Each structure stands twice: as structure tokens, then as C-alpha cells.
Amino acid sequence: QVQLVQSGVEVKKPGASVKVSCKASGYTFGSYGITWVRHAPGQGLEWMGWISAYNGVANYAQKFQGRLTMTTDTSTSTAYMELRSLRSDDTAVYYCARSGAKVAKGFDHWGQGTLLTVSS
């Protein structure tokens, strides 16, 4: 069965960076993409960006341009999301989800979420 298993809880100080992993199993990793979505306390879901595990093409939401990088490692079927220059309003649960291979589409399987707390 398809599974996306994310790395654990993170606590960071403002200005630091975080790198969250998402290990996929149960399907051909390179035939899909991975989207990252976050859910801040009291807020709705927010799309951050998408990366194709097929060809490495990525598309990021404008608000994260310059401090967000998504990568994939097809040898380990793992996707990564790195967010830099962290601020307190980056405190959220971060989810990876399986998406389209050539364009971002809807998400049929989700990781369990990674809680990031940014606090001094």
C-alpha cells in the first residue's frame, strides 16, 4: 500500500532552517510528484509547492520564493522540503502528499505530518 512517512517533530529558533523528509513506499516514486502543504494553528490548509520526482521540475508558491527548496532522491524514494529564515508564523504542521508527475494535481495520499515550532 502507498505510504508516505515523514520525519519527526522539529523545534527551531527564528532565523534558522529546517529540512523535512518524506519517504515514499508502495508505488513507483519516479512516476509521481510530491506536494507540500502546511496547516498553521487556527488557519486553513496552505499549498507551498510541488516537485516532480519524474524530472525534478518544481513550482513554489510566490510567498515562499527565495527561502524554500524542494528536492527528491529517487535512489531512496525520499522527498525533502527545506525552509530557511524561519519566523514564528512558520509554526505549523507540514504535510507531504503524492501528486501528479508532470504537473501538480490533487493529492491522493498524505504523510502523517511534521510539527514545526519556531520560537526563541
Place this chain on the structure above:
Amino acid sequence: DIQMTQSPSSLSASVGDRVTITCRASQGIRKDLDWYQQKSGKNPERLIYGASSLQSGVPSRFSGSGSGTEFTLTISSLQPEDFATYYCLQHNSYPLTFGQGTKVEIK
């Protein structure tokens, strides 16, 4: 960016009620819309894709309709396990955007 306006933001309903949630897109998105359910403390799950196709394993009391700019999620007979927050998502163009969410609570 395409804005997704979801309504209502919350509703109270009883078990057995018929519930309807609406999403309006700021421009036409064909049928490039999904619906997701998120229970408290859990990851979201897709209910409907392509505006009207039922995700495998999802009960048939959930249905979706619409195209272009107006979309609807209907729960034909609300069950206790359906109390959750529901989101629409447009994936017609970047950036993908979610509606603000609809919290369905017990009356």
C-alpha cells in the same frame, strides 16, 4: 492567483441531515477541483477528485458536482464520523489554492 471562496465557514447539523458546502472560483477552472476532509489532529483525506469522482474507499453518501466556477460537496445523510473540516482545492493553475474550510459541527 485563483481565489476559492468556500461557504459556509461553519455549520451545525444533526446526524441524518443533508449537508451542502459550496466553493466558488474567481475564474473558470473546468473540473480541476478536489474536496478534502480533515478531522482534528489528523492528516487530510481526499473525498472527491475532478469535481465529481468519488475517491476509492469513500462512502457513497459523499458526492460532488459543478464545473467552471461553482462547485458543491453534498453529504446525503450526515454520520457521526463526518464531523470534520472540509476544504476544496483548485489544481487548474499555479499556485494551487484551497478554500478557507468549512467546519461541520454537531447540532
